[in-house]
Amino acid sequence: MLKTYGYPEFAFHQSVDQKSGAVRRHPVVIVGGGPVGLSAAIDLAVQGLPVLLLDQDKTVSIGSRAVCYAKRALEIWDRLGCAGPMVDKGVIWKTGKVFRRDREIYRFDLLPEDGHKMPAFINLQQYYLEEFLVRRAEALGVEIRWREKVTGVEPADDHVRLTIETPRGPYALEADWLIAADGARSFTRQELGLEFKGQVFNDRFLIADVVMKADFPPERWFWFDPPFHPKQSTLLHMQADNVWRIDFKLGPDADPEEEKKPERVTPRLRAMLGEDAEFDLEWVSVYTFQCRRLDKFRHGRVLFAGDAAHQVSPFGARGANSGVQDTDNLVWKLKAVIEGKAPEALLDSYDTERVHAARENLLNSTRSTDFITPKSQTSRAFRDAVLDLAEKHPFARRLVNSGRLSLPATYANSPLNTPDEDEFAGAMAPGCPCADAPVEVEGKAGWLLNMLGNGFTLLCFGAAPRRLEVDGVTVEPLAAGRDFADSEELAAKRYDSRPGTIYLIRPDQHVAGRWRNCDEAKVRAAVNRALAR
Amino acid sequence: MKLNTKPNIERPDDFYEALIELHRDLSEEQSRQLNARLILLLANHIGDMEVLSEAMEAAAEEPE
């Protein structure tokens, strides 16, 4: 029980499968009801596929875990119909400040332009995030089996057999496809004997979640060598319900059990917040972290997503944020394969695209970690030199790395892309996630991303072509001027449009191809390519 | 090779002297810090990643 939050308790209900005693086959089973497994389940339900989710626990995430969710993740949750409560409950922010000792040396603005439905970031305790996801999944009728622990995973050519432990004993079932979203210690990964390779860091961090009324602005504040915690670093984030996340770097030889004690934590907080600050400890923990990933995310009928597939340091908020981009990438492909509209090879592009993204996330995460916790005297000298120079010399500010915050990956070299033949400027190249823009629909204000739907879309600036059927796959036209008014002309600008410009957009809102004129044959070829057929 | 390794400093002895002078009376630690700042300033002035990479490679070569 926390002071500001009561954990929901989800009940175990013995399933028909277990009651029947027979081994039943399900099209898609997800192991793990964290942010990633839940998002996958919701997406499958939204796409009209039956889904079963198994989780060993009976509640949402306990204690201090993820705080910051980025614009792209929020856009995905918006497509899934559950970003509203997150944004309402969360703390919206976009400014980061970096301090050295007692002076600000650098600040950044993560979304310097208007005209996006979702903010650059929100801060929200992970338990709220998961609670909102559970509610959405339940509203969609997703079957979640709480307190069911997967204890055996046997992959076969065309299915996976699972053994499951429940309060009523064990049972077994089969899945045509298994999404392994069972977290950083993934049991599925161990059962398949897969290596989780990367770097383990020895530094320890103390996290204090503190309830207090404070007048800090909703910004990310990071201190190098703060006066209240000399020679180390500290990070401050505002969360919902007046809870503040304070993250102190400790030395590698700090004793985690000692450091967690209130009599150790409180003086640290007093030094930072002032002698008369009034606060209550909500949760204290000490953590270390790893930067690791699986070599491949697809292993036959088992598809790994989220922390089970890759683990990053918290600097940059790339864990849950990249995990939901995994399922965003995966689910429409799985649907196409299940419905026989694409070959299994399409799922290999999940591997290609998301391994690429994981590499990028790991690289960023490792680089931030090396900057924040230099590993040699020379590395520290360069780090300090950057900080020395940053105050006076603008160039050095860009070298300051207190965490490069999560940005969506662009699948620039994906085999699903149709490369440009025509001249285009701007960011919306094949492989990019679509930019949002304010639009007007039937006289009402709306957003471009909300108009894209869950299938393939042909975004047209100019005369709209008809709806296309490409071997059983529908491509819906969406025309500026006809289906929406580009009220501030931001869509035209962000998509570098001229009269006649069209974009083929994938179900996960990434650009598959673009042309200056609509040539139906080219669009058809691009749809086939985006489906690996 | 984009990196210019031909003589490019007009009065090399003056430069060298200034470089050594800069470190006079500094502790090893202070010198390390100063060198790091100097490298960063010079690197930014050069800017070109190809030149920087070639310089890093040339510097990493162990003398025979």
Ligand SMILES: Cc1cc2nc3c(=O)[nH]c(=O)nc-3n(C[C@H](O)[C@H](O)[C@H](O)COP(=O)(O)OP(=O)(O)OC[C@H]3O[C@@H](n4cnc5c(N)ncnc54)[C@H](O)[C@@H]3O)c2cc1C
């Ligand atoms: C201190 C800290 C700060 C962080 N900050 C951020 C942040 O700001 N932003 C961000 O995006 N990320 C952040 N993260 C990372 C984020 O918490 C994780 O990336 C995220 O929880 C991963 O989600 P997941 O669903 O993949 O795994 P998990 O959340 O770990 O969920 C796994 C689920 O699988 C279930 N499970 C496991 N084994 C079995 C089994 N055998 N049978 C059945 N069920 C099983 C578990 O009960 C659990 O519910 C942070 C992490 C930490 C530790």
